Amino acid sequence: MSELQRLKGLLPPEMQNWVFVESAASVDPPLITLEEIGRDEVEIQVDLDQWDGLALDHRNLLFWHEVGRIQNDTIPRDGWEMAALAIGLGGAIGELWVQDGLLLMMALGLSGFAGYRLYLKNNSEKRLQDAITADERAIDLACRFGYSVPNAYRSLGGALKDLVDKTRKKRRRSFYEDRLEALRKSASKARAEMAQQEGSRTSVTSENVYG
DSSP: OOHHHHHHTTSOGGGTTTEEEEEOOSSSOOSEEEEEEETTEEEEEEOHHHHTTSOHHHHHHHHHHHHHHHHTTOOOOOOHHHHHHHHHHHHHHHHHHHTOHHHHHHHHHHHHHHHHHHHHHHOHHHHHHHHHHHHHHHHHHHHHTTOOHHHHHHHHHHHHHHHHHHOOSHHHHHHHHHHHHHHHHHHHHHHHHHHHHHTOGGGTTTSOTTO
């Protein structure tokens, strides 16, 4: 079985008809990314050259992170916002000339909406929160596919540590470090909940659940 076929088998059954897994074809691609390829169809693209250098459990959790992004509807879309912003600003300037108040308000509204969308897309805090939420989804998916909670946290934590070690760009490395810190906090909460459920902290405190 090829790696792409194996990853396809890690998709939840309800997603297998509209989510596809392919090898990245671009020059210098990211390790793994998403692309909307059609109406209600998404492609997960993997750079197999980088991917093969990761441990199997690390690959699984990074893959489920991308699946979590799909489930959370945080897939990157085409950059229509810049075009809409340009159209809106151009329309506003034109309506100032002809002095049509209604069309001016519509043009300004389009510009404002497009500008807000661009702000959200480029807001680092929102991108980080989206990634943290997708990490939580990845943990849930791992457990759905047979991982224990500690092993799911350990595998994702190890994967993020790998990305920190291999990333040269400071901003990107800081992004992975922030995700890892959030994962540690989530793991501590999960550990406390497990201890409460089992009635004894000693049954879980000996395990490092975040890798």
